[in-house]
Amino acid sequence: MRLFRCQACEQVLYFENRLCTQCGHRVGYLPGAGALTAVEPDGEGWTALAEPDRPLRFCTNAEADACNWLVADGGDYCDACRHNRTIPDLDQAPNLDRWRKVEQAKHRLFYTLLRLGLPVATRADDPAHGLAFDILAAPRAGETQVMTGHDEGVITLSLAEADDVEREKLREEMGEPYRTVLGHFRHEIGHYFWDVLVRDAPDAAARLDRFRALFGDEREDYQAALQRHYAEGAPADWQNRFVSAYATAHPWEDFAETWAHYLHIVDTLETAAAFGVDLHPVASADESLVAEIHFDPHEPDTFDRLIAAWLPLTLAVNSLNRSMGQPDFYPFVLSPPAVEKLAYVHALVHGGPDAG
Structure with a gap:
């Protein structure tokens, strides 16, 4: 994730900011430009200081403080929210607060998908297989619980996942060593892109x-x-x-887990680069522990650099977490076969020859 700057005062902004805390400008995200921009009122809409030549408005879900993205076309919802097919009853406590957490994670997901240039057709664009x-x-009528999962483009998420205790x-x-709302989205979108980029590819x-x-x-x-997996566990x-124990359950789950880890790597390395993080351990001459994170992880020719930077970065951040008495930031080990699977995902994302 990038860091941003307010166009009015140069204050550093973060992806979820709604206001610049220094100058007070309202800010919104422009997905087409990949920019978080200060805005000023313009009649019934807004003018973005980053792109002052076109009228904009905030996504309808901004009214519920669940979105800070801007809309330039004739729709009511932004590039992330227009994929919502069902949302919870927001008049029921504590649904609103939990839904906001879900949307925060989903918008981070879409930030990366759009930065990678991946296809995200809506259900209106593709009624049979569009993403929703x-x-x-x-639970729906006749069901005993909400099951998080994917089915032909529809991703279902239980709102209970936004309750930290639950x-x-x-x-x-x-x-599980790791469970987050963002992790769920990245896993389930992996199933969707298996359909799009593997099963249904030309x-x-x-x-x-x-x-x-x-x-x-x-x-x-x-x-x-x-x-069998739930009865016997992983080998x-x-x-x-494999990247995780759950990846052993079935090839589809292996792919979805690998896809999720790929998105973890890309987004985290972009954040590290935005903060100017480099690694040069003073107690070791081992070059494999050195990381120069001065590249855009969304580019197609970066896979070797992704892995070369990711391994020392996770070692460093795991060590920082342990210093605070916290669990490991990245409680996984990437074996050579797992790295080869990640390379396949990278090739699928960028249309490389290793995809098949």
């Missing part, structure tokens, strides 16, 4: 061959594989081949 979100506070309880019950046969060589045959019975040697 159902954020549910209660989410931590679920994390412990499921033996060169799907070649991409499926490459996918199956790395991840396994996705034609394995999915429900039976999940039941003892899972860290030698």
Whole structure:
């Protein structure tokens, strides 16, 4: 994630800012320009100091303080919020506060997707397979619970995941080292992009061959594989081949977990670069612990640099967390086979030849 500057006073701004705390200008995010901009009233709309030549308005969800993105076309919702199909009843406490947390995570997801130039057709654009979100506070009729998941472009998320206590309880019950709302979105969007970039790609046969060589045959019975995983757990040697224990459940889950880790890496490295973070450990001459993070991780020719920077960065931040008595920032190990799978995701994202 970038750092931004207020065009009115040069104050540093962060992605979720609604106001510049120094000059008081309202600020909004322009997804097309990738800019957080100070705005000034202009009749019924706003003028962005970053792009003063076109009228803008805030997304309708800004009225609920759930969005700070600007809209330039004739729609009511921004490039992230227009994908919402179902949102919770905001008159019911504490739905509004939890939904705001969900939207904050979802907007971070869309920031990265748009920066990478990935296709995000809405349900209106593609009624059969377009991307849509159902954020549910209660089960639908006939269901006993809200199940977070993906089905042909529709991503469902339980609003309970925005409750820190409930989410931590679920994390412990499921033996997970990491569970966040943003992590859920990055995982589930991985399932969506498997459909878009592998199954439905023009060169799907070649991409499926490459996918199956790395991840396994996705034609394995999915429900039976999940039941086996929850009954038996992951293989003892899972860290030698997978990014997480859950990735062992089925090739689709392996891909979604790998996709999520790829987005973790890209976004975190951009944040590190924005803060000018470099690593030169004083107690070691090991060059593998040195990281020069002076590059844009969204560019297509950066994969080797991504991995070379990510490993020392996570070692450093894990050590900082331990100094504060906190769990590891990145409680995972990337084996060579896992890195090869990440390279495949990178190739899919950028249309490289290694995709198949």
